[in-house]
Amino acid sequence: MDWIASLQGLVGGVLIGLSAVWLMGALGRIAGISGIIGNLITQRPKGDSAWRIAFLFGLVSGPLLVMAMGGGLGNVADAPGAVIGAPAGGVPLMLIAGLLVGLGTGLGSGCTSGHGVCGLARLSPRSMAATGVFLLTAVATVYVMRHMIGGGV
Incomplete structure (x- = not known):
């Protein structure tokens, strides 16, 4: 360690x-x-x-x-x-990913710092749900990228 x-x-x-x-x-x-x-x-x-x-x-x-x-x-x-x-998927994929993250923070009314750090500390049910969705989306993205698309990311 x-x-x-x-x-x-x-x-x-x-x-x-x-x-x-x-x-x-x-x-x-x-x-x-x-x-x-x-x-x-x-x-x-x-x-x-x-x-x-x-x-x-x-x-x-x-x-x-x-x-x-x-x-x-x-x-x-x-x-x-x-x-x-170097970016694992290349710069174009990184730009698309950044755009999707920006759209997601708009849809989720916040990001991991707002919901995950501040919201969870305040025991906000909305932030708990949003952080759960963030984590599940991250797990699904890694699974798709590694096992379905095979990008080796």
Whole structure:
């Protein structure tokens, strides 16, 4: 077992939880990334963009700070020693997948950060159902990609 990777995951999870609690306590807002970005783009409600920009800046600057301090991105590729591998299905498939995720967050009224982190912590029945659907969809997608299409993903 890779204890360092486990501790990094634990620390990352704690930081995500703390940011969600801080946002809820300080501003009464849910830390749902799709809602933060979506409402920033559409400017609803008016004059509510400063905290959204600050939150997104923190989301992006955290990993950049870790990299600047020599921490790297970790091994998110299949090969040992690699940092980031090529998209498994190619760029066009990745773009289609991103579009479908965006549509799904619109249909589900949120994403895994809003429903899975914040909603489950508040024991929201709607978020429990949405997170269950997210997980079942992920399992079905992996099954189809690996066993029916045979993409080796």
